[in-house]
Amino acid sequence: MREEIIVSGRMNPNIDPYLHIWHWQIPLYLFLGGLAAGILFFAAYFVIRGKEKEYPTAVNLAPLIVPILLILGLFALFLDLKHKLFFWRLYTVIRLESPMSWGAWTLMIITPISFIWAALNIRQVFPRWDWKYKWLKDLEAFFVKYKVVLAWVTIFYAVILGVYTGILFSAFNARPLWNTSILGPLFLVSGMSTGAATIILFSRNHEERKSIARTDLLLIGIELFLIVHMFMGFLASTQVQIDSANLFLGGPFTAAFWMLVVAIGLILPAILESLELFKFRIPYYIPPILVIFGGIMLRFILAYAGQMSRWLY
Amino acid sequence: MRYAMAVDTKKCVGCSDCVVACQTENNVPIGYCRDWVVEVTDGTYPQLELELRSERCNHCDNSPCVRCCPTGASHYEKGGIVTVTHNKCIGCGACITSCPYDARYSHPDGYVDKCTFCIHRVEKGLMPACVAACPTKCMYFGDLDDPKSPVSEILKTRKYKTLIPEAGTNPQLFFLI
Ligand code: SF4
Ligand code: SF4
Numbered sequence: 001m002r003e004e005i006i007v008s009g010r011m012n013p014n015i016d017p018y019l020h021i022w023h024w025q026i027p028l029y030l031f032l033g034g035l036a037a038g039i040l041f042f043a044a045y046f047v048i049r050g051k052e053k054e055y056p057t058a059v060n061l062a063p064l065i066v067p068i069l070l071i072l073g074l075f076a077l078f079l080d081l082k083h084k085l086f087f088w089r090l091y092t093v094i095r096l097e098s099p100m101s102w103g104a105w106t107l108m109i110i111t112p113i114s115f116i117w118a119a120l121n122i123r124q125v126f127p128r129w130d131w132k133y134k135w136l137k138d139l140e141a142f143f144v145k146y147k148v149v150l151a152w153v154t155i156f157y158a159v160i161l162g163v164y165t166g167i168l169f170s171a172f173n174a175r176p177l178w179n180t181s182i183l184g185p186l187f188l189v190s191g192m193s194t195g196a197a198t199i200i201l202f203s204r205n206h207e208e209r210k211s212i213a214r215t216d217l218l219l220i221g222i223e224l225f226l227i228v229h230m231f232m233g234f235l236a237s238t239q240v241q242i243d244s245a246n247l248f249l250g251g252p253f254t255a256a257f258w259m260l261v262v263a264i265g266l267i268l269p270a271i272l273e274s275l276e277l278f279k280f281r282i283p284y285y286i287p288p289i290l291v292i293f294g295g296i297m298l299r300f301i302l303a304y305a306g307q308m309s310r311w312l313y
Numbered sequence: 314m315r316y317a318m319a320v321d322t323k324k325c326v327g328c329s330d331c332v333v334a335c336q337t338e339n340n341v342p343i344g345y346c347r348d349w350v351v352e353v354t355d356g357t358y359p360q361l362e363l364e365l366r367s368e369r370c371n372h373c374d375n376s377p378c379v380r381c382c383p384t385g386a387s388h389y390e391k392g393g394i395v396t397v398t399h400n401k402c403i404g405c406g407a408c409i410t411s412c413p414y415d416a417r418y419s420h421p422d423g424y425v426d427k428c429t430f431c432i433h434r435v436e437k438g439l440m441p442a443c444v445a446a447c448p449t450k451c452m453y454f455g456d457l458d459d460p461k462s463p464v465s466e467i468l469k470t471r472k473y474k475t476l477i478p479e480a481g482t483n484p485q486l487f488f489l490i
Contacts, residue, residue, distance in 0.1 A: 003354045007365075008329040010349035012418040019415060021406040082404030083423035089384040089403050100407045101383035173377060173480060174413035311413045311477045 019175075019307040025080035027299035030165040031194075032073035033107070034187055034295065036066045036114065037162035038195020042212075043117060044151035044158065057203040058212065060124050063117035065198075070111045077104075099171045103164040110157045116143055116150065162188035165299075169306060177244035177309035178302070180233055186226045187299075193219040194295040197269075197288030209284055213273050216291065220270045227262065244309035253305045261301060265294015315457040316372065316392040316430055317485040318444070319464050319473065324451035325365040327352055334446030335369075338431060342421050347428040348443055364490075367443065367452065370395060370416040370428040371476065371484030378408035378417065387425075392456065393485065394432050399424040413480040430454070457485075 006016075014021045043063045046055040081087060091108065095101040120143055122129045131137045143150055166187030169178035196216040203209045234245035248257045269287035276282050327350050335341060335348050348369035355362040372395050379387045379395060386401035387408050397408075402424040409417045409425060420426040431441035435454075439445065444452040455462025468487060475484040 001355070001357055005352055006349050007327050007352045008332045008346070008348075008350040010346050012345050012415075015409070015415050015418050019410065021409045021419065077405075080405065082406070082419050083399075083402050084404070085423075086384075086400060086403045089386070089401050090405075093383075093385055095383055095385060097380045098383045098407065100381060100405055104383060171381065172411050174411050307410065310415075311480055 019310070020304070022080065022303055022307060024300070025076045026168075027296075027303040029073045029076040029080070030168065030187065030303075031296050031299045032069045032076065033103075033161055034165045034191025034299075035194045035198065035292075036069040036073065036110070037158045037165070037188070038192040039063060039066050039069075039198060040110070040114060040117065040154050040158040040195075041162070041192055042195055042199060044154040047147055047151040048155065054211075055199075055208050056205060057208055058199045060121045061202050062195075062199045063114065064121055064125065066114040067111065067118050070107060070114055074107060074111070099164065099168045103161075103168055106157060106161050106164055110154075110161055113150075113154055113157060117154070120144065120147075159188065162191045165191060169302065172306075174311065175244075175306045175309050176240040176311065177234075177247065178306040179241070180230055182226055182230045182233065183302075186223065186230065189219050189222050189226065190295050190298055193223060194292050197291040197295075200288045201285055210276075213276060213287070216287075217270060217273045217277075220266050220273075220291070224262075224266055224270075240309075240311050243312070244306075247305045247309060252308075253301055256297075257301050257305075260297040261294055264290055265297055266291075269294070314392040314459075315374075315485070316394055316435065316455070317457045317464050317487065318372075318430070318441070319453040319467050319471075319487040319489055320367050321449075321451040321453075321467075321471075321489040322364045322366055323489065324449045325350070325367055326449055327365045328448060330446050330448055331367050331443035331452070334442040335428070335431075338434075338442035339429070341426075345418055345420075345426075347416075347418075347426070366488055367447075368414070368416075368476070369443070369486065370412075370430075371414060371482065371486040372428075372430060374483035374485060376482060377411040377413070381407045381411045383407065390432055392435075394430045394435075395427075396429050396432060397425050397427065413477055413482065414484075 010016055039062045042058045046052060046059050052059045078087060090104045094105055131140060163184045166183035170181055170183040173179050193216055196212050199212050200209050231245055234241045247253045269290040272282050272287045329350050332346055332348055336346060341347055348367060351366045351368055353364040372393060374393060376395050379389060384401050384403055386398045390396050404419060404423045417425055417427040434441060440454055444454045453463040453467045455464040457465055459465060471489045473487040473489050475487060
Protein backbone atom coordinates (compact mmCIF):
# COMPACT_ATOMS: atom_id res chain seq x y z
CA MET A 1 0.00 0.00 0.00
CA ARG A 2 1.19 3.45 -0.84
CA GLU A 3 -0.32 6.64 0.40
CA GLU A 4 0.77 10.08 -0.67
CA ILE A 5 -0.52 13.21 0.97
CA ILE A 6 0.52 16.83 1.08
CA VAL A 7 0.98 17.37 4.80
CA SER A 8 1.69 21.09 4.63
CA GLY A 9 -1.84 21.70 3.35
CA ARG A 10 -1.43 22.94 -0.20
CA MET A 11 -4.74 24.19 -1.64
CA ASN A 12 -3.80 26.61 -4.40
CA PRO A 13 -7.05 27.78 -6.03
CA ASN A 14 -7.70 26.18 -9.44
CA ILE A 15 -4.67 23.89 -8.99
CA ASP A 16 -5.71 21.63 -6.11
CA PRO A 17 -7.14 19.07 -5.64
CA TYR A 18 -6.91 18.81 -9.43
CA LEU A 19 -6.06 21.30 -12.11
CA HIS A 20 -8.92 23.45 -13.36
CA ILE A 21 -7.25 26.60 -14.59
CA TRP A 22 -9.07 26.62 -17.93
CA HIS A 23 -12.80 27.03 -17.61
CA TRP A 24 -15.37 27.42 -20.40
CA GLN A 25 -13.50 30.14 -22.26
CA ILE A 26 -10.76 28.02 -23.81
CA PRO A 27 -12.99 25.18 -25.14
CA LEU A 28 -15.41 27.79 -26.52
CA TYR A 29 -12.51 29.60 -28.18
CA LEU A 30 -11.35 26.33 -29.72
CA PHE A 31 -14.85 25.47 -30.91
CA LEU A 32 -15.41 28.85 -32.57
CA GLY A 33 -11.93 28.72 -34.14
CA GLY A 34 -12.57 25.24 -35.53
CA LEU A 35 -16.00 26.22 -36.85
CA ALA A 36 -14.57 29.31 -38.56
CA ALA A 37 -11.78 27.22 -40.06
CA GLY A 38 -14.34 24.70 -41.35
CA ILE A 39 -16.54 27.31 -43.04
CA LEU A 40 -13.58 29.09 -44.63
CA PHE A 41 -12.19 25.77 -45.79
CA PHE A 42 -15.33 24.89 -47.73
CA ALA A 43 -15.76 28.39 -49.16
CA ALA A 44 -12.18 28.42 -50.42
CA TYR A 45 -12.33 24.83 -51.62
CA PHE A 46 -15.39 25.38 -53.83
CA VAL A 47 -13.89 28.57 -55.26
CA ILE A 48 -10.71 26.70 -56.16
CA ARG A 49 -12.75 23.93 -57.74
CA GLY A 50 -14.78 26.54 -59.65
CA LYS A 51 -18.05 25.33 -58.14
CA GLU A 52 -19.34 28.65 -56.84
CA LYS A 53 -22.64 28.21 -58.67
CA GLU A 54 -23.36 24.77 -57.22
CA TYR A 55 -22.53 25.79 -53.65
CA PRO A 56 -23.94 29.29 -53.19
CA THR A 57 -24.34 28.98 -49.42
CA ALA A 58 -20.88 27.61 -48.78
CA VAL A 59 -19.18 30.22 -50.92
CA ASN A 60 -21.35 33.28 -50.45
CA LEU A 61 -23.49 33.08 -47.36
CA ALA A 62 -21.67 31.10 -44.68
CA PRO A 63 -18.43 33.16 -44.81
CA LEU A 64 -20.44 36.16 -43.67
CA ILE A 65 -20.59 34.84 -40.12
CA VAL A 66 -16.92 33.91 -39.88
CA PRO A 67 -15.68 37.34 -38.73
CA ILE A 68 -18.28 37.25 -35.97
CA LEU A 69 -17.18 33.76 -34.90
CA LEU A 70 -13.52 34.74 -34.84
CA ILE A 71 -14.14 37.93 -32.89
CA LEU A 72 -16.26 36.04 -30.36
CA GLY A 73 -13.49 33.45 -30.14
CA LEU A 74 -10.82 36.04 -29.52
CA PHE A 75 -13.09 37.63 -26.95
CA ALA A 76 -13.45 34.26 -25.17
CA LEU A 77 -9.65 33.95 -25.17
CA PHE A 78 -9.43 37.45 -23.76
CA LEU A 79 -11.85 36.49 -20.98
CA ASP A 80 -9.62 33.56 -20.10
CA LEU A 81 -6.63 35.82 -19.52
CA LYS A 82 -6.16 36.71 -15.90
CA HIS A 83 -3.73 39.59 -16.46
CA LYS A 84 -5.91 41.28 -19.04
CA LEU A 85 -4.22 44.68 -19.15
CA PHE A 86 -1.17 43.00 -20.63
CA PHE A 87 -3.08 41.35 -23.47
CA TRP A 88 -1.07 43.27 -26.06
CA ARG A 89 2.07 41.41 -24.95
CA LEU A 90 0.74 38.48 -26.97
CA TYR A 91 1.41 40.50 -30.10
CA THR A 92 4.87 41.78 -29.28
CA VAL A 93 6.69 38.50 -29.96
CA ILE A 94 6.29 35.40 -32.08
CA ARG A 95 7.31 32.29 -30.19
CA LEU A 96 7.06 29.29 -32.47
CA GLU A 97 7.59 26.87 -29.57
CA SER A 98 4.41 28.13 -27.95
CA PRO A 99 1.14 27.08 -29.60
CA MET A 100 -0.62 29.84 -27.68
CA SER A 101 1.64 32.32 -29.49
CA TRP A 102 1.49 31.09 -33.07
CA GLY A 103 -2.20 30.36 -32.71
CA ALA A 104 -2.85 33.95 -31.63
CA TRP A 105 -0.85 35.11 -34.65
CA THR A 106 -2.74 32.76 -36.99
CA LEU A 107 -5.95 34.37 -35.76
CA MET A 108 -4.42 37.77 -36.42
CA ILE A 109 -3.91 36.74 -40.04
CA ILE A 110 -7.11 34.82 -40.67
CA THR A 111 -9.45 37.39 -39.12
CA PRO A 112 -8.68 40.04 -41.78
CA ILE A 113 -8.93 37.34 -44.45
CA SER A 114 -12.38 36.44 -43.16
CA PHE A 115 -13.35 40.12 -43.35
CA ILE A 116 -12.40 40.14 -47.03
CA TRP A 117 -14.62 37.12 -47.66
CA ALA A 118 -17.47 38.74 -45.79
CA ALA A 119 -16.98 42.03 -47.64
CA LEU A 120 -17.03 40.32 -51.03
CA ASN A 121 -20.37 38.74 -50.14
CA ILE A 122 -21.99 41.58 -48.28
CA ARG A 123 -24.52 42.09 -51.06
CA GLN A 124 -26.05 38.73 -50.19
CA VAL A 125 -27.59 40.41 -47.18
CA PHE A 126 -27.65 44.04 -48.27
CA PRO A 127 -28.30 43.88 -52.03
CA ARG A 128 -27.94 47.63 -52.43
CA TRP A 129 -24.66 47.89 -50.57
CA ASP A 130 -22.34 50.52 -51.97
CA TRP A 131 -18.68 50.89 -51.00
CA LYS A 132 -18.89 54.66 -51.46
CA TYR A 133 -15.16 55.36 -51.83
CA LYS A 134 -13.33 54.60 -55.00
CA TRP A 135 -10.39 52.91 -53.33
CA LEU A 136 -12.72 50.49 -51.58
CA LYS A 137 -14.34 49.66 -54.90
CA ASP A 138 -10.92 49.16 -56.45
CA LEU A 139 -9.98 46.91 -53.57
CA GLU A 140 -13.11 44.86 -54.07
CA ALA A 141 -12.42 44.53 -57.78
CA PHE A 142 -8.87 43.47 -56.97
CA PHE A 143 -10.01 40.66 -54.67
CA VAL A 144 -12.71 39.54 -57.07
CA LYS A 145 -10.07 39.30 -59.77
CA TYR A 146 -7.70 37.30 -57.59
CA LYS A 147 -10.33 35.28 -55.76
CA VAL A 148 -8.63 31.97 -56.49
CA VAL A 149 -5.34 33.18 -55.03
CA LEU A 150 -7.27 34.44 -52.02
CA ALA A 151 -8.91 31.01 -51.78
CA TRP A 152 -5.54 29.23 -51.72
CA VAL A 153 -4.24 31.50 -48.98
CA THR A 154 -7.48 31.01 -47.05
CA ILE A 155 -7.45 27.25 -47.30
CA PHE A 156 -3.86 27.19 -46.05
CA TYR A 157 -4.60 29.29 -42.99
CA ALA A 158 -7.92 27.55 -42.38
CA VAL A 159 -6.12 24.20 -42.08
CA ILE A 160 -3.50 25.73 -39.78
CA LEU A 161 -6.24 27.23 -37.61
CA GLY A 162 -8.15 23.94 -37.49
CA VAL A 163 -5.09 21.93 -36.54
CA TYR A 164 -3.99 24.55 -34.06
CA THR A 165 -7.18 24.16 -32.05
CA GLY A 166 -6.05 20.60 -31.31
CA ILE A 167 -2.33 21.29 -30.99
CA LEU A 168 -3.01 23.81 -28.26
CA PHE A 169 -3.93 20.82 -26.10
CA SER A 170 -1.66 18.15 -27.50
CA ALA A 171 1.51 20.18 -26.95
CA PHE A 172 1.23 19.68 -23.18
CA ASN A 173 3.13 16.62 -22.14
CA ALA A 174 2.11 17.30 -18.54
CA ARG A 175 -1.50 16.32 -19.36
CA PRO A 176 -1.35 12.76 -20.70
CA LEU A 177 -4.90 12.77 -22.08
CA TRP A 178 -4.02 15.65 -24.40
CA ASN A 179 -0.56 14.48 -25.23
CA THR A 180 -1.45 12.72 -28.46
CA SER A 181 -0.85 14.18 -31.89
CA ILE A 182 -4.21 12.76 -33.02
CA LEU A 183 -5.88 15.78 -31.41
CA GLY A 184 -4.60 17.98 -34.26
CA PRO A 185 -6.37 16.08 -37.07
CA LEU A 186 -9.31 15.20 -34.81
CA PHE A 187 -10.07 18.84 -34.04
CA LEU A 188 -9.49 19.82 -37.66
CA VAL A 189 -11.96 17.23 -38.92
CA SER A 190 -14.44 18.04 -36.18
CA GLY A 191 -14.15 21.74 -37.05
CA MET A 192 -14.77 20.96 -40.72
CA SER A 193 -17.75 18.83 -39.78
CA THR A 194 -19.31 21.64 -37.71
CA GLY A 195 -18.56 23.99 -40.61
CA ALA A 196 -20.40 21.69 -43.01
CA ALA A 197 -23.28 21.46 -40.54
CA THR A 198 -23.54 25.24 -40.40
CA ILE A 199 -23.65 25.43 -44.20
CA ILE A 200 -26.47 22.88 -44.25
CA LEU A 201 -28.38 24.93 -41.70
CA PHE A 202 -28.09 28.06 -43.82
CA SER A 203 -28.66 26.45 -47.18
CA ARG A 204 -31.93 26.87 -49.04
CA ASN A 205 -30.68 24.78 -51.95
CA HIS A 206 -31.67 21.15 -51.78
CA GLU A 207 -28.87 19.84 -54.02
CA GLU A 208 -26.21 21.74 -52.08
CA ARG A 209 -27.57 20.48 -48.78
CA LYS A 210 -27.51 16.90 -50.00
CA SER A 211 -23.98 17.10 -51.29
CA ILE A 212 -22.62 18.79 -48.15
CA ALA A 213 -24.42 16.25 -45.99
CA ARG A 214 -22.63 13.51 -47.87
CA THR A 215 -19.28 15.20 -47.17
CA ASP A 216 -20.26 15.56 -43.54
CA LEU A 217 -21.00 11.86 -43.34
CA LEU A 218 -17.48 11.16 -44.51
CA LEU A 219 -16.05 13.61 -41.96
CA ILE A 220 -18.01 11.95 -39.14
CA GLY A 221 -16.61 8.61 -40.26
CA ILE A 222 -13.07 9.97 -40.11
CA GLU A 223 -13.74 11.43 -36.69
CA LEU A 224 -14.94 8.10 -35.31
CA PHE A 225 -11.92 6.43 -36.83
CA LEU A 226 -9.59 8.95 -35.17
CA ILE A 227 -11.31 8.56 -31.80
CA VAL A 228 -10.92 4.79 -31.93
CA HIS A 229 -7.26 5.24 -32.81
CA MET A 230 -6.78 7.68 -30.00
CA PHE A 231 -7.97 5.11 -27.48
CA MET A 232 -5.94 2.34 -29.07
CA GLY A 233 -2.90 4.55 -28.75
CA PHE A 234 -3.61 5.34 -25.12
CA LEU A 235 -4.25 1.75 -24.11
CA ALA A 236 -1.04 0.58 -25.76
CA SER A 237 0.96 3.32 -24.06
CA THR A 238 2.38 3.84 -20.57
CA GLN A 239 0.42 3.69 -17.33
CA VAL A 240 -0.07 7.48 -17.30
CA GLN A 241 -1.90 7.36 -20.61
CA ILE A 242 -3.81 4.22 -19.71
CA ASP A 243 -5.01 6.05 -16.59
CA SER A 244 -5.97 9.09 -18.62
CA ALA A 245 -7.95 6.96 -21.09
CA ASN A 246 -9.70 5.40 -18.10
CA LEU A 247 -11.29 8.76 -17.39
CA PHE A 248 -13.46 7.82 -20.38
CA LEU A 249 -13.50 4.07 -19.84
CA GLY A 250 -15.26 3.78 -16.50
CA GLY A 251 -13.99 7.03 -15.01
CA PRO A 252 -15.96 10.22 -14.27
CA PHE A 253 -16.28 11.30 -17.93
CA THR A 254 -17.45 7.97 -19.35
CA ALA A 255 -21.16 8.73 -19.68
CA ALA A 256 -20.63 12.31 -20.84
CA PHE A 257 -18.12 11.41 -23.54
CA TRP A 258 -19.78 8.35 -25.04
CA MET A 259 -23.31 9.72 -24.83
CA LEU A 260 -22.93 13.40 -25.66
CA VAL A 261 -19.96 13.28 -28.04
CA VAL A 262 -20.01 9.88 -29.66
CA ALA A 263 -23.67 8.81 -29.59
CA ILE A 264 -25.56 12.10 -29.90
CA GLY A 265 -22.86 14.14 -31.62
CA LEU A 266 -21.51 11.62 -34.13
CA ILE A 267 -23.37 8.33 -34.51
CA LEU A 268 -26.93 9.69 -34.38
CA PRO A 269 -26.39 12.44 -37.00
CA ALA A 270 -24.52 9.92 -39.14
CA ILE A 271 -27.49 7.53 -39.03
CA LEU A 272 -29.94 10.35 -39.81
CA GLU A 273 -27.81 11.64 -42.68
CA SER A 274 -27.55 8.12 -44.11
CA LEU A 275 -31.33 7.69 -43.86
CA GLU A 276 -31.75 10.96 -45.73
CA LEU A 277 -29.59 9.62 -48.50
CA PHE A 278 -32.00 6.70 -48.74
CA LYS A 279 -34.85 9.18 -49.19
CA PHE A 280 -36.28 8.97 -45.70
CA ARG A 281 -37.81 12.29 -44.76
CA ILE A 282 -35.97 13.79 -41.83
CA PRO A 283 -36.09 17.48 -40.91
CA TYR A 284 -32.91 18.75 -42.55
CA TYR A 285 -31.87 20.84 -39.54
CA ILE A 286 -31.69 18.00 -37.01
CA PRO A 287 -28.42 16.27 -38.01
CA PRO A 288 -26.43 19.55 -38.30
CA ILE A 289 -27.65 20.75 -34.93
CA LEU A 290 -26.53 17.45 -33.39
CA VAL A 291 -23.15 17.74 -35.11
CA ILE A 292 -22.60 21.25 -33.77
CA PHE A 293 -23.68 20.13 -30.31
CA GLY A 294 -21.21 17.21 -30.50
CA GLY A 295 -18.42 19.54 -31.58
CA ILE A 296 -18.98 21.80 -28.59
CA MET A 297 -19.14 18.84 -26.21
CA LEU A 298 -15.98 17.26 -27.60
CA ARG A 299 -14.00 20.35 -26.75
CA PHE A 300 -15.51 20.96 -23.34
CA ILE A 301 -15.15 17.37 -22.20
CA LEU A 302 -11.60 17.05 -23.48
CA ALA A 303 -10.67 20.37 -21.88
CA TYR A 304 -12.00 19.40 -18.48
CA ALA A 305 -10.90 15.75 -18.51
CA GLY A 306 -7.45 16.62 -19.85
CA GLN A 307 -6.77 18.90 -16.94
CA MET A 308 -7.64 16.07 -14.57
CA SER A 309 -5.18 13.70 -16.20
CA ARG A 310 -1.69 13.77 -14.78
CA TRP A 311 1.60 12.01 -14.25
CA LEU A 312 2.02 9.64 -11.36
CA TYR A 313 4.72 10.29 -8.82
CA MET B 314 26.47 28.29 -13.51
CA ARG B 315 23.57 25.98 -12.66
CA TYR B 316 21.68 26.52 -9.43
CA ALA B 317 20.15 23.43 -7.91
CA MET B 318 18.76 22.20 -4.64
CA ALA B 319 18.96 18.91 -2.79
CA VAL B 320 16.46 17.89 -0.10
CA ASP B 321 17.27 15.16 2.37
CA THR B 322 14.20 12.95 2.70
CA LYS B 323 15.83 11.16 5.64
CA LYS B 324 16.34 14.32 7.69
CA CYS B 325 13.08 16.10 6.95
CA VAL B 326 10.58 15.84 9.80
CA GLY B 327 7.66 17.40 7.91
CA CYS B 328 7.40 20.49 10.13
CA SER B 329 6.49 22.74 7.14
CA ASP B 330 8.77 25.53 8.35
CA CYS B 331 10.06 25.87 4.77
CA VAL B 332 6.51 26.57 3.60
CA VAL B 333 5.93 29.28 6.17
CA ALA B 334 9.39 30.78 5.59
CA CYS B 335 8.63 31.04 1.87
CA GLN B 336 5.20 32.55 2.39
CA THR B 337 6.68 35.18 4.71
CA GLU B 338 9.76 35.95 2.64
CA ASN B 339 7.92 36.22 -0.66
CA ASN B 340 4.68 37.73 0.57
CA VAL B 341 2.73 34.80 -0.87
CA PRO B 342 -1.02 35.59 -0.79
CA ILE B 343 -3.06 33.88 1.93
CA GLY B 344 -4.26 30.45 0.85
CA TYR B 345 -1.45 29.93 -1.66
CA CYS B 346 1.96 28.32 -1.41
CA ARG B 347 5.05 27.98 -3.56
CA ASP B 348 6.46 24.97 -1.71
CA TRP B 349 4.77 22.11 0.08
CA VAL B 350 5.61 18.94 1.98
CA VAL B 351 4.58 15.52 0.75
CA GLU B 352 4.41 12.51 3.04
CA VAL B 353 4.59 9.13 1.36
CA THR B 354 3.78 6.05 3.40
CA ASP B 355 4.60 2.63 1.97
CA GLY B 356 3.61 -0.82 3.28
CA THR B 357 1.20 -2.05 5.95
CA TYR B 358 1.50 -1.65 9.67
CA PRO B 359 3.86 -2.50 11.33
CA GLN B 360 6.14 -2.62 8.27
CA LEU B 361 5.94 1.02 7.28
CA GLU B 362 8.31 3.14 5.24
CA LEU B 363 8.02 6.89 5.39
CA GLU B 364 9.39 9.46 2.99
CA LEU B 365 9.05 13.19 3.52
CA ARG B 366 9.72 15.54 0.67
CA SER B 367 9.74 19.31 0.64
CA GLU B 368 8.72 20.06 -2.95
CA ARG B 369 8.65 23.17 -5.11
CA CYS B 370 9.32 24.17 -8.70
CA ASN B 371 12.14 22.01 -10.02
CA HIS B 372 13.68 24.80 -12.08
CA CYS B 373 13.84 22.30 -14.88
CA ASP B 374 16.59 22.47 -17.44
CA ASN B 375 14.15 21.68 -20.22
CA SER B 376 11.10 23.54 -18.94
CA PRO B 377 7.80 23.06 -20.75
CA CYS B 378 6.56 26.17 -18.94
CA VAL B 379 9.20 28.36 -20.60
CA ARG B 380 8.60 26.74 -23.96
CA CYS B 381 4.84 27.22 -24.02
CA CYS B 382 4.77 30.82 -22.78
CA PRO B 383 3.48 32.99 -25.63
CA THR B 384 5.03 36.22 -24.43
CA GLY B 385 8.38 35.13 -23.02
CA ALA B 386 7.26 36.11 -19.51
CA SER B 387 8.39 32.70 -18.25
CA HIS B 388 12.10 32.57 -18.85
CA TYR B 389 15.45 31.33 -17.56
CA GLU B 390 17.37 33.67 -15.32
CA LYS B 391 21.09 33.27 -14.90
CA GLY B 392 21.97 30.00 -13.28
CA GLY B 393 18.95 28.35 -14.90
CA ILE B 394 16.43 29.72 -12.40
CA VAL B 395 12.98 29.78 -14.01
CA THR B 396 11.06 32.97 -13.23
CA VAL B 397 8.05 34.93 -14.49
CA THR B 398 8.27 38.60 -15.43
CA HIS B 399 5.00 39.88 -14.00
CA ASN B 400 4.36 42.71 -16.43
CA LYS B 401 4.94 40.49 -19.43
CA CYS B 402 2.58 37.73 -18.24
CA ILE B 403 -0.93 37.84 -19.69
CA GLY B 404 -2.25 35.15 -17.35
CA CYS B 405 -3.19 32.74 -20.13
CA GLY B 406 -2.49 29.75 -17.90
CA ALA B 407 -0.57 27.77 -20.52
CA CYS B 408 2.46 27.41 -18.24
CA ILE B 409 0.31 26.25 -15.33
CA THR B 410 -1.15 23.53 -17.53
CA SER B 411 2.26 22.59 -18.89
CA CYS B 412 3.95 21.90 -15.56
CA PRO B 413 3.83 18.18 -14.68
CA TYR B 414 4.47 19.09 -11.03
CA ASP B 415 1.65 21.65 -10.66
CA ALA B 416 4.25 24.00 -9.22
CA ARG B 417 2.65 27.20 -10.48
CA TYR B 418 -0.43 29.13 -9.51
CA SER B 419 -2.35 32.12 -10.70
CA HIS B 420 -1.68 35.05 -8.35
CA PRO B 421 -4.83 36.96 -7.30
CA ASP B 422 -3.32 40.00 -9.06
CA GLY B 423 -3.55 38.12 -12.37
CA TYR B 424 -0.04 37.08 -13.25
CA VAL B 425 1.39 33.62 -12.72
CA ASP B 426 3.63 33.03 -9.77
CA LYS B 427 5.89 30.28 -8.45
CA CYS B 428 9.07 29.49 -6.55
CA THR B 429 11.96 31.71 -7.64
CA PHE B 430 14.67 29.90 -5.66
CA CYS B 431 14.57 33.23 -3.78
CA ILE B 432 16.63 34.78 -6.56
CA HIS B 433 16.59 38.13 -4.76
CA ARG B 434 18.42 36.52 -1.82
CA VAL B 435 20.67 34.31 -3.91
CA GLU B 436 21.96 37.35 -5.80
CA LYS B 437 23.06 38.79 -2.46
CA GLY B 438 24.86 35.58 -1.55
CA LEU B 439 22.16 34.40 0.85
CA MET B 440 20.45 31.01 0.85
CA PRO B 441 16.79 30.68 -0.26
CA ALA B 442 14.40 31.32 2.64
CA CYS B 443 13.31 27.66 2.92
CA VAL B 444 16.92 26.45 3.08
CA ALA B 445 17.83 29.04 5.69
CA ALA B 446 14.78 28.30 7.85
CA CYS B 447 14.91 24.49 7.90
CA PRO B 448 15.48 23.44 11.55
CA THR B 449 16.99 20.08 10.57
CA LYS B 450 19.25 21.63 7.88
CA CYS B 451 17.93 19.12 5.40
CA MET B 452 18.22 21.32 2.32
CA TYR B 453 21.30 22.11 0.29
CA PHE B 454 21.50 24.83 -2.31
CA GLY B 455 24.20 26.08 -4.64
CA ASP B 456 25.87 25.98 -8.01
CA LEU B 457 26.26 22.53 -9.58
CA ASP B 458 29.16 23.81 -11.70
CA ASP B 459 31.09 24.61 -8.51
CA PRO B 460 32.36 21.32 -7.05
CA LYS B 461 32.70 22.97 -3.63
CA SER B 462 29.10 24.17 -3.35
CA PRO B 463 26.96 22.49 -0.66
CA VAL B 464 24.68 20.88 -3.25
CA SER B 465 27.60 19.47 -5.30
CA GLU B 466 29.25 18.12 -2.16
CA ILE B 467 26.16 16.31 -0.90
CA LEU B 468 25.27 14.85 -4.32
CA LYS B 469 28.76 13.33 -4.47
CA THR B 470 28.23 11.31 -1.32
CA ARG B 471 24.54 10.46 -1.32
CA LYS B 472 22.11 8.54 -3.48
CA TYR B 473 19.41 10.73 -4.94
CA LYS B 474 16.42 10.83 -7.27
CA THR B 475 14.38 13.42 -9.11
CA LEU B 476 10.60 13.46 -9.50
CA ILE B 477 9.09 12.03 -12.70
CA PRO B 478 12.28 12.30 -14.75
CA GLU B 479 10.37 10.47 -17.50
CA ALA B 480 8.38 13.65 -18.12
CA GLY B 481 11.56 14.83 -19.78
CA THR B 482 11.89 18.16 -18.00
CA ASN B 483 15.30 17.47 -16.49
CA PRO B 484 14.43 18.65 -12.97
CA GLN B 485 17.09 20.33 -10.85
CA LEU B 486 15.59 19.56 -7.46
CA PHE B 487 17.20 16.43 -6.08
CA PHE B 488 15.85 14.23 -3.31
CA LEU B 489 18.43 12.41 -1.21
CA ILE B 490 17.26 8.90 -0.41
S1 SF4 C 1 8.75 22.44 -12.11
FE1 SF4 C 1 7.13 23.20 -13.44
S2 SF4 C 1 7.19 25.41 -13.18
FE2 SF4 C 1 9.12 24.63 -12.42
S3 SF4 C 1 10.53 24.76 -14.19
FE3 SF4 C 1 9.67 22.68 -14.14
S4 SF4 C 1 7.92 22.79 -15.49
FE4 SF4 C 1 8.44 24.92 -14.98
S1 SF4 D 1 0.35 32.64 -17.84
FE1 SF4 D 1 1.96 34.20 -18.11
S2 SF4 D 1 3.90 33.13 -17.71
FE2 SF4 D 1 2.31 31.59 -18.04
S3 SF4 D 1 2.43 31.06 -20.20
FE3 SF4 D 1 0.85 32.65 -20.02
S4 SF4 D 1 1.98 34.57 -20.33
FE4 SF4 D 1 3.52 33.00 -19.91
